[in-house]
Amino acid sequence: MDSIWKKMNHNPEKLAFSGHIQTEAAVIGGGMAGILTAFFLQEAGVKTILLEAGHIGEGQTGNTTAKITAQHGLLFDGLTASQGAQRAALYAKANQAGVEEYRRLVKQMDITCDWQDTFSCVYSTRDRELMEKEALAAAALGLPAEFITETELPFAVEGGVRLENCACFSPLDFLYALAETLTIYENSEVKKVEEKVITTAGGEVTAEHIIFAGHFPFLNKPGYYFARMYQERSYCLALSGAGSMKGMYYGVEEEDFSFRGLSHKGRELVLMGGCNHRTGGNEGGRYDRLRAASRRFWPECAEAAAWSAQDCMTLDGIPYIGRYSSQTPEWYVATGFGKWGMSHSMVSALLLTDLITGKENPYEELFTPARLGWNGAVNLAKQAGCSLKGFMGKRNATAGEYLEDLEPGEGHLVEYGKGKIGAYRDEEGSLHLVTARCPHLGCELTWNPDEKSWDCPCHGSRFDYEGRVLDGPAQEGIGLVWES
Template structure:
């Protein structure tokens, strides 16, 4: 299952790290956040090296819907209550600045990536929720308004919150061009980091600063990011003969659908769920049924899925990695808005490394903690206990060992549509042969595991 982006862009492979190297800054992870961070630092005069476990853009960047927007669902009304007007305004400004920074880079580097300005919409049926969000966003200085007419949707809604002058693009065309002048090693997964040295199978990298931009850090401690972020999957169809939208759309609430155009194609997304749960229901088929209902003349070109890291308060962790790790930094938990927040992360991490002041630090700090975190951690702990309990019961009920996650031992669930073994505790995934697909696990499944479906 390849995304439309991989179908329409080929990126030449880089070599694997097979020697010991030294650099000023090491970036672990070659997705949008890692490549943007490396680019920003290299443009600022730093010597930077990127290590990617697979191919650059092979994770969430190659599976995104590629919307660059400061409109992150109906978030701003809630932010005003939870973090206050000052921090909510900084969050808004940071993501608005990200849109402009993309445009600046594309013009400066003369990148052809189908970048175009578009309005974005969050639609819904709740008048109260939409009115509250439009008022909050406008109060924070965002280009927001409440609209009820000219919504290009295949079903009725009460209205939508509209943001003007947002953007969309082809993420891999952009990533390909931006990465051309960076030092990158692919197929070079890091299995251990000690102080200022990262270890791969065939070589090491010693660096003054180390930045983790690998979706979710693979080190359990310090930081415990595996417990502070849970992972969710969502699904996309690229359709010919769908509909022409007048912007980028996403529904409010848990079961909203995403719509945007790319050339002649309509990208229809939705059916999100926590990784490792609800896998028995056919997500792609449900989307196909809706496509047939809404767009009976449509034809599917390709389909794909993405995996997003969700934090307790809806804000990514960007900044110093953990207490006692003075030269480590992290960017993780981008929710479903990784294109804009990747740029926020790149600009903020650049300023950390260059020892520049940046007001966004107060919003995105990984050090923050609130009562919401306590509730979130309790809930996540419940999922882990549930996964571990299932494994113990399975040990008693079955002959042989059931497939368990090598991360922390939770029993895996079979995902028939994607033919993968998924962990309901922390979101690691493995293909049908047991090979690692997604972390925080670092290793593939043990040969002793029974992979019977």
């Protein structure tokens, strides 16, 4: 399923990398974080190339709802309590600066990208006091925030926190405009990185500075990011016939939704998202829930697009931006953006550019990947427990434990010899059998019925029903055992 942005945009394919070259900086990953980092490095006079495994913007940047804001859900009351007011204020200031930098680039480069200056609002349908506390915490950090009880949403809320000076846009229009100024190689998957040498199928790049901006770092060590993050999936609809919406909204209860408007070439759409779950934990019905809710809110609405996204979640809710590890001082990383990739991408690009060019940056210590702390240690243990559970898998195969039990359109783990395999019967009745273990670290995969994919509950790798990689950190597909 393609996002509304992918339906609206097409970018000419760029050449794949081949040969052997030297450069000052090499960025791995052609999403918003990678493109922005390459752009600012080039602006700073650093010779930079970018390597993208597929096509630029086709990953998480192409699946975002593209909200640019420092209000990242129900955040500032908890962040102040866990990190202290000073660090919470730095987080807010860094992301507010990111909004302004996007605004500056759009104006300076005259980029046509459906840019809209607007406000964001986190809301609760149940808990007024929770929202009042969040409004006080945000205002105490110097943010232009206020508590409200009235919104333009098609239902009542107990309270919300409205934050001014935010924006939204069409992300691929913006990304493609910046990409025109850069040296980019597509279809150039990085196979390995050793010291200053990046190896692709087409050749090698030697770089003084290497930036990992490909969503989830594919190298297990150093850094051990697979042990310090997990991934979540969320689902989105683009709706016509739902009127227009001026602001951007994010609900704090599990059953609540996020919303934003999109005005494109005279067409008004509402983007509605939600139904989140940890990757590997979808038993189905996520799109159905979204569609049912959209019909309750707007009975006459029609679906223009439906898609999903995957987000990297850190142990303390703050991204990892900075030096990759103490063992690799010339490697850098930007990952763990949660559900707020647009603002964090800009924060990453500005921070990494300063690190590489030797400038001081006031946010370096806040975002450093070297941090852990007590809360991080506790969450690390929880993450290890989830990974162990995923590795062990279920004692028995799930519902369809025999191939003959599979109905068209169904997928399950099934008994096969002394183990299990993944089996999917397509709508025409053909069987697709794959190995049931993730090649990343061997965890048992689960079937995602909404997206017809095999998902890893440990670290979030995903594969289509024929075994091809959809999402990392896995670099290899799962084996196709048999196909009828």
